[in-house]
Amino acid sequence: MTLDQDKTKQIHSIGQRVLQSEADALRDFAQSLPENFDRAVELMMNAKGRIILAGIGKSGHIGRKISSTLASTGTPSFFVHPSEASHGDLGMVRPEDVCILISNSGETSELGDVIAHTRRFAIPMIAITKKPDSTLAKSADVVLLLPDVPEACLIGMAPTTSTTLSLALGDALAVALMELRDFQPENFRTYHPGGKLGAQLTKVSQLMHEGDAVPIVPSHATMQDTILVMTSKGFGIAGVVDEGKLLGVVSDGDLRRNMEDLMGRTAGEVATRSPVTISADSLAEEALLTMNTKEIGALLVVSDSGAPIGVLNIHDCLRAGVA
Template structure:
């Protein structure tokens, strides 16, 4: 199939124009953050219930994503379709909740029943719109005004820039809320237990082998007994203890380096002392990075100097961390 270079150039130019238009709009939003932004964050933080997000059409799709981002980052939230709300789903919205309504024009008729419901039961209302004088914005307790920016659509009709701005504003709210709640990686994993992200947010203690699997010998153990321990536990290494504390490890590399006098030596004479270890609460992804940096495949997990587990590279691979 022949390629029209002129047409290809026009396609690329069109794409760049869209991206430049939306990038400029995002910068405009950053420079003119809505005056009520912090008030909206404080309002959400004070909520006894959830953040109920609603919209219609493209605004509805964006609202769905905002609600999902809230919910996964520590702010209880869900999306209510505006049309379904008019047919019974208004019952999902309680007086303990906060309503976030999205409408670029601020005059979306389908939001009328949700708006009326929030006013009837004195439910706090946050609005995202590009028109300050719209019905929606006049009714809102917190007004998140989008800056005047052209749609990237050449006809200026299809929601493009406006939906990008709304999505970005939702992300800004979610991240601000995360920081105010001091939401950390271990909390994030609670809402993301599956897939690669969940694996990367696992902690060492969730993936390690426990005490029963540990290959351990005393510092004075003869090397013939050390070899038996290394072979029986199957990790290719043994931890060396002194007074219950891990003071060294014997690895395959240590065996090769001491081959000439190996069977006349003790564990302490062969071991690499002061080994690299990890705490049980370290993220698995951090443990993997440490393995890669130190070019090792096994890490002992230590608490207060004593070994409590062992983590192998294969454990990380099986869990999907790598």
Template sequence: MTEPNNNPAIRSARRVLTTEANAIHKMVEHLPDDFPDVVDLVLKTKGRVIISGVGKSGHIGRKISATLASTGTPSYFVHASEASHGDLGMITEDDIVVLISNSGETQELRDILLHTRRFNIALIGISSKINSTLLQSADFKLNLPDLPEACAIGMAPTTSTTLTLAMGDALAVAVMEQRGFGSEDFLKNHPGGKLGAQLSRVAELMHKGDKVPTVDADTAMSDVLLSMTSKGFGITGVVKDGTLLGVISDGDLRRHMGNLMEKTAGEIASLDPVTATPDLFAAKALAILNERKISVLMVVDEAKRPIGIVHIHDLLRAGVA
């Protein structure tokens, strides 16, 4: 078996990754002078950020557009060829346009470029060629380091696409942070899947109304047992004057088994239990359950009144893990 350091595939991978990592470090040291102005422009635009590119630049452009849109900046990718056949009408004077071309001479971008000049639409160019047609025409220049591609023949878009993608991420995150776009805003754009589940709130997953097991503090334990059995959570909240006083769990029952039926709920309850609020992130609720090694949280309002209950199975079923 070939040693990892002598394996040609490993050597190739390391060479590519080192080349691209060094290129990003180079860009860190030489960010384009126009970068802060581009961030400011995006923040102030009344329209959308329109992005276009051809080939690999187009694929990267779609990703940058998607990242902008998901982090609070309306964005749309326009296919360069389709733009020349009617889709230029998608670009309005309120928009700004980002054109991506490593060479800066991509012929297919010509009509979009001329459209921005004709209607005085702000144009941002991303290219590694500072003297190219694209960057010479652009109002704002995001010029990338002009470095060799990482492939052995120096032709396949590798280093250049990595730099473009990194520049797009830097732009999207800088705008996001300047905009004050937080986790709650992020959830609005990501309601589905695992991420949406993690960012959901306890209020969306908790059981409410008659499903919430509660008894008064002076309730006889025979009735408490009926409540716990009928609700099926293995726990009941104990309230006094409408406020959560404590909880009774299966463990509390075992600890008082000797004279259990002679007691009231208030005498058995574990006081001052850990609770959740309805606006707590579901992921945080799961962390509390795991940390405390419990399976259920009572949900209370600002006045400590029980308004819901959430079980660890509710969180796991929703994909919070």
């Protein structure tokens, strides 16, 4: 079916209205953060166990996402389906845990057994709800109230704005914990080893060649020996060292630039001094950028003292998905 111009305009208008409605709600929510937000973060921060999320329907989907975000940013967490909880999964929820229960109305019957379990075993419980006088809110240790704003649909019943606010609130909790714990990129990669994100956070130390694979010659080495090392190691370069520190690098370009009487000179005489290097703690993405910018195929990795400890070439980065 081909839409006419009027129908297309109507569709665009609906899309814009929904996005604007939810954006306005989020903007107002940011200006009036739940007054117990800090208490909720403190409770989660001090938890000796996990953060358990539970909810039904759309609130359940939001709970799963919040739990996933928490777990991937350094806060152990998992989602428990309330119905499954009533048939044995409550055994997963321990006194050292903290529960976050989500219900817009605060009267979701399926949450009843989870609420009772938290009260019976004194398990700290945080409620995310719109209704301050609801069963859920009255039972909770900490209540995070959602603003009483209309849903984005015209009939005002489909969970839209309310779920957006719940999701954003969960993100705010997760990021607050993440920053308070000084969660770093290397920690993030620990929980995201696969895919593009994991590749981008790979460190040079994880990809570099070490030990005998590193092409190194002393500054007094003959060019015959230097070329032999360059060829046998397969990186197209040789690091030139003096008293254990990197003095320079001999590359294929250096060989071409010094063809005249090349074999009568030493590695130290031919080498390019103060070469481009990288540290083992740098991200592989930074190494790739350096190689592309400098138009070189390999980098020597040096320690804080200037000693060559590894070598990385552009193909190592590409094979690891760093691009």
